Amino acid sequence: MNANILETRGLSKSFGGFYAVRGVNLRVRSGTIHALIGPNGAGKTTVFNLLTKFLQPTQGEIRYDGYDITLRKPSHVARMGMVRSFQISAIFPHLTVRDNLRVALQRRLGTTFHFWRSGRMLDQLDDRADELLSSVGLSDVSNEVAMNLPYGRRRALEIATTLSLDPKLLLLDEPMSGLGREDIGVVSNLIRQVNQTHTVLMVEHNLSVVAELSDAITVMARGRVLAEGSYADISKNPEVRTAYIGSAHA
Amino acid sequence: MTELMSFMPPLPVLAGQLLIGLINGSFYALLSLGLAIIFGLLQIVNFAHGAQYMMGALCSYVLLTWLGVGYWPALILAPLIVGSFGVVLERVFIRHLYHLHHMYGMLLTFGFALVIEGCVRQRMGSSGNTYPVPSALAGGWKLAFTYLPAYRLWVIGISLTVCLATWYLIEKTRLGSVLRAATERPDLTRSFGINVPKLVMLTYGFGVALAALAGTMAAPIYSINAQMGSEIIIVVFAVVVIGGMGSIKGAIISGFGLGIAEGLTKTFYPQASTTIVFVIMVLVLLLRPAGLFGTSEQQAPNSSLSGDVSLDFMNVAVRRTLVAVSIAAGLAAPFVVYPVFGMKVLCFALFASAFNLLLGFGGLMSFGHAAFYGTASYVAAYTVKTMGFDPMFGILAAMTVVGMMGLAFGYLAIRRHGIYFAMVTLALAQMVYFFAVQAPFTHNDEGIQGVPRGHLFGLINLENQLTMYYFVFAIVLLGLITIWRIVNSPFGYVLKSVRENEARAISLGYDTDRCKLLAFVLSAVLAAVAGALDALVFQLASLTNVHWSMSGHALLMSILGGVGTLSGPILGAIIVAGMENYLASLGSWVNIVHGMIFIGCVMVFRRGIVGEIAFRLGARRSVSRSRREPAAASGAIAASLSSQP
Ligand SMILES: Nc1ncnc2c1ncn2[C@@H]1O[C@H](COP(=O)(O)OP(=O)(O)OP(=O)(O)O)[C@@H](O)[C@H]1O
Numbered sequence: 001m002n003a004n005i006l007e008t009r010g011l012s013k014s015f016g017g018f019y020a021v022r023g024v025n026l027r028v029r030s031g032t033i034h035a036l037i038g039p040n041g042a043g044k045t046t047v048f049n050l051l052t053k054f055l056q057p058t059q060g061e062i063r064y065d066g067y068d069i070t071l072r073k074p075s076h077v078a079r080m081g082m083v084r085s086f087q088i089s090a091i092f093p094h095l096t097v098r099d100n101l102r103v104a105l106q107r108r109l110g111t112t113f114h115f116w117r118s119g120r121m122l123d124q125l126d127d128r129a130d131e132l133l134s135s136v137g138l139s140d141v142s143n144e145v146a147m148n149l150p151y152g153r154r155r156a157l158e159i160a161t162t163l164s165l166d167p168k169l170l171l172l173d174e175p176m177s178g179l180g181r182e183d184i185g186v187v188s189n190l191i192r193q194v195n196q197t198h199t200v201l202m203v204e205h206n207l208s209v210v211a212e213l214s215d216a217i218t219v220m221a222r223g224r225v226l227a228e229g230s231y232a233d234i235s236k237n238p239e240v241r242t243a244y245i246g247s248a249h250a
Numbered sequence: 251m252t253e254l255m256s257f258m259p260p261l262p263v264l265a266g267q268l269l270i271g272l273i274n275g276s277f278y279a280l281l282s283l284g285l286a287i288i289f290g291l292l293q294i295v296n297f298a299h300g301a302q303y304m305m306g307a308l309c310s311y312v313l314l315t316w317l318g319v320g321y322w323p324a325l326i327l328a329p330l331i332v333g334s335f336g337v338v339l340e341r342v343f344i345r346h347l348y349h350l351h352h353m354y355g356m357l358l359t360f361g362f363a364l365v366i367e368g369c370v371r372q373r374m375g376s377s378g379n380t381y382p383v384p385s386a387l388a389g390g391w392k393l394a395f396t397y398l399p400a401y402r403l404w405v406i407g408i409s410l411t412v413c414l415a416t417w418y419l420i421e422k423t424r425l426g427s428v429l430r431a432a433t434e435r436p437d438l439t440r441s442f443g444i445n446v447p448k449l450v451m452l453t454y455g456f457g458v459a460l461a462a463l464a465g466t467m468a469a470p471i472y473s474i475n476a477q478m479g480s481e482i483i484i485v486v487f488a489v490v491v492i493g494g495m496g497s498i499k500g501a502i503i504s505g506f507g508l509g510i511a512e513g514l515t516k517t518f519y520p521q522a523s524t525t526i527v528f529v530i531m532v533l534v535l536l537l538r539p540a541g542l543f544g545t546s547e548q549q550a551p552n553s554s555l556s557g558d559v560s561l562d563f564m565n566v567a568v569r570r571t572l573v574a575v576s577i578a579a580g581l582a583a584p585f586v587v588y589p590v591f592g593m594k595v596l597c598f599a600l601f602a603s604a605f606n607l608l609l610g611f612g613g614l615m616s617f618g619h620a621a622f623y624g625t626a627s628y629v630a631a632y633t634v635k636t637m638g639f640d641p642m643f644g645i646l647a648a649m650t651v652v653g654m655m656g657l658a659f660g661y662l663a664i665r666r667h668g669i670y671f672a673m674v675t676l677a678l679a680q681m682v683y684f685f686a687v688q689a690p691f692t693h694n695d696e697g698i699q700g701v702p703r704g705h706l707f708g709l710i711n712l713e714n715q716l717t718m719y720y721f722v723f724a725i726v727l728l729g730l731i732t733i734w735r736i737v738n739s740p741f742g743y744v745l746k747s748v749r750e751n752e753a754r755a756i757s758l759g760y761d762t763d764r765c766k767l768l769a770f771v772l773s774a775v776l777a778a779v780a781g782a783l784d785a786l787v788f789q790l791a792s793l794t795n796v797h798w799s800m801s802g803h804a805l806l807m808s809i810l811g812g813v814g815t816l817s818g819p820i821l822g823a824i825i826v827a828g829m830e831n832y833l834a835s836l837g838s839w840v841n842i843v844h845g846m847i848f849i850g851c852v853m854v855f856r857r858g859i860v861g862e863i864a865f866r867l868g869a870r871r872s873v874s875r876s877r878r879e880p881a882a883a884s885g886a887i888a889a890s891l892s893s894q895p
């Protein structure tokens with residue numbers, strides 16, 4: 001299947017006159033790992049915020065899975081199967097590791113507003129939660145309060161939580177940031193594994209990870225798309241080189 | 251004066267009210283400017299701003315009448331003195347909070363406000379003082395249609411000048427750009443060799459001095475009394491919500507604009523003049539939630555005020571025993587303490603627990619729960635006394651009315667996050683307070699007196715003190731069980747996740763606004779049960795229950811006992827009600843003690859009593875356990891990464 005799961009046209013966002021994102025046309029093909037790279041402040045996180053509707057675009061439109069989602073609410077977009085992670089690892093710090101997953105799994109039960117029922121009914125989710133935890137190697141800490149986990153394991157928890165929603169499209173914002181070399185290997189494998197069944201769009205500064213994982217790459221700088229293509233195409237592009245040399249990331 | 255005016259044509263009235271509006275606007279502008287500057291750099295809502303305004307007035311009064319210093323030196327000295335006092339507060343207390351959630355700053359400065367106001371009241375009583383207009387500014391000009399007192403023109407002129415100068419300083423000079431840089435990137439600014447802590451300290455001092463300047467100028471116009479600060483600060487909060495705290499220009503324009511709007515309302519529809527600012531706030535929240543000058547909507551703050559304190563370290567048997575003992579103590583209480591006191595504790599316990607449902611489990615700090623408690627008292631008192639309702643139906647009526655009110659207030663307030671949420675709820679509650687002051691059926695200061703307790707379902711005589719106690723006990727117990735169930739329900743889990751990380755909860759597909767709204771309504775309805783019981787117990791519904799200090803009580807009980815614990819607010823209620831009972835003879839000392847408790851809790855004791863105990867015991871447990879299973883993680887990601895960022 002090679003259809004585009006996600007497509008933007010002329011996507012722009014201005015913050016009081018300053019365009020953080022300008023005229024971005026992005027196409028993500030179903031089933032691929034697509035990387036979004038660029039120097040600091042290029043507008044990558046802002047693109048993620050626009051796609052997931054945490055920010056309302058100033059101009060442009062977003063089509064996801066055949067629907068125009070430009071005017072949808074962020075929680076609605078998430079329910080349609082586009083689920084994001086955050087640049088700063090996003091977990092529920094005071095809940096236990098298992099409860100982090102249960103909360104994510106719970107949404108499908110449709111009991112969000114059931115304030116009169118016993119929480120025991122959520123025990124039915126435990127099997128699935130434990131299955132997901134073991135897939136990212138967190139079984140041994142399932143009763144630990146999440147904020148006590150070391151950084152790398154929090155990342156793993158975040159990915160497991162995202163996966164528990166069975167999303168069609170995963171948006172990962174710098175999944176490798178703050179990880180040591182071993183963990184990068186583990187998370188890379190995880191992403192590859194996820195990609196068997198899901199499409200992935202990720203922002204990543206670690207270029208060797210990008211080179212290894214991605215099927216397609218979009219390079220942004222100062223809010224615009226600079227280049228698009230495979231890693232080999234991109235690395236030859238002179239504009240991309242200047243953009244990167246001009247910044248801290250070489 | 252007013253009789254005179256009514257004989258005149260409307261133009262002078264209009265001109266006169268416009269002038270008063272401009273004067274008030276000057277004070278609003280100076281105060282909201284100070285708040286905006288402080289918030290900009292310190293990320294703290296300075297709740298003590300009103301108290302510091304009052305200190306300015308008082309300080310110049312002391313300088314003028316006791317020390318014989320002239321008006322002109324006092325105009326400079328008073329802001330300097332109060333500003334230096336602000337600097338001391340910043341050095342000793344506030345600077346320890348910069349790494350914490352914004353709410354702590356607000357709570358700490360709320361504590362300051364209580365202490366300052368209490369001390370002043372203790373010393374001077376609540377009657378007003380004033381000092382004369384300086385002779386150089388006495389008199390005025392008679393124009394064709396109105397009289398222009400020189401002093402008032404002077405006040406407007408000075409405020410405008412100070413506001414514009416401050417705006418220029420911040421937007422157009424190098425110092426201003428350093429300030430703005432320090433706001434955005436304190437780490438970077440520091441690396442340019444700028445002393446950021448000193449900058450922060452002086453900024454706080456400057457903001458406080460602006461408040462004191464306003465107070466100094468206000469003194470000859472209004473009477474100087476202990477509560478002048480808390481009255482104006484709530485209006486200023488509404489002004490800030492309308493203007494948007496992010497913008498200096500916004501603070502100035504909306505300050506003056508709302509003063510004028512108030513003046514105009516006084517001419518055309520005087521009954522609404524106290525509430526017009528709040529009504530405008532509601533409209534702005536509906537039409538432009540970020541405020542008139544607010545730029546980008548702020549992202550929801552991610553850190554929560556307090557974590558869930560887990561009591562799992564106690565095994566089930568111990569917990570059950572504790573609950574059983576508490577219930578037994580509650581049943582035996584009327585034989586040990588005065589039953590009315592016991593009932594007050596019960597009402598407070600339910601009120602604080604309802605409040606804590608929102609704060610501790612939803613992460614939403616409401617400063618307006620007095621509106622729910624007080625309105626419920628009025629509704630219950632009115633329906634039972636005037637309409638002859640059965641007491642139980644009185645309570646249900648209160649729950650219904652307050653439930654709808656909670657829906658409306660919640661709908662408005664959840665449009666803003668964090669501190670803005672607190673300010674919006676405070677302002678909405680103040681609107682209810684002013685309504686209660688004016689509405690005929692509340693009988694103003696007297697309240698609805700002589701509410702009959704009646705017969706429950708026409709059968710059980712509640713005039714009997716013991717019967718009434720057990721009735722209240724049963725209802726409160728039911729309320730507490732309801733709260734326990736909500737916290738442990740499927741909804742409770744979602745609510746906790748919203749508290750922990752709202753953005754993440756949204757990205758999991760939850761409609762977090764609706765979750766917060768439901769939590770808000772549930773909390774309001776449960777607070778209403780407490781308020782309605784209060785009216786039946788004391789056979790009285792009065793302004794005390796709807797005054798902002800009642801919201802402060804809810805906060806105090808929760809924070810003292812332990813936010814986010816189920817038993818904390820109950821313990822807090824026992825202590826606070828006890829203090830009120832036994833310290834009642836000490837007058838304003840109660841306020842001072844309350845303020846000190848806030849300060850103490852924020853500075854050293856953030857988990858509250860129950861939270862602290864649980865943490866100590868829990869910490870011991872987890873230490874001993876990790877000794878048994880050293881570095882448990884094996885073969886998984888990053889067992890090596892043991893350090894936390
Ligand atoms: N809410 C906001 N208000 C104003 N400006 C913003 C806002 N969010 C982002 N910006 C600006 O937009 C630009 C792009 O930011 P963005 O976070 O999207 O960059 P990025 O590519 O993700 O960078 P990084 O690699 O550092 O994460 C930056 O200059 C940033 O300052």
Ligand SMILES: [Mg+2]
Binds near residue numbers: 044
């Ligand atoms: Mg980014």
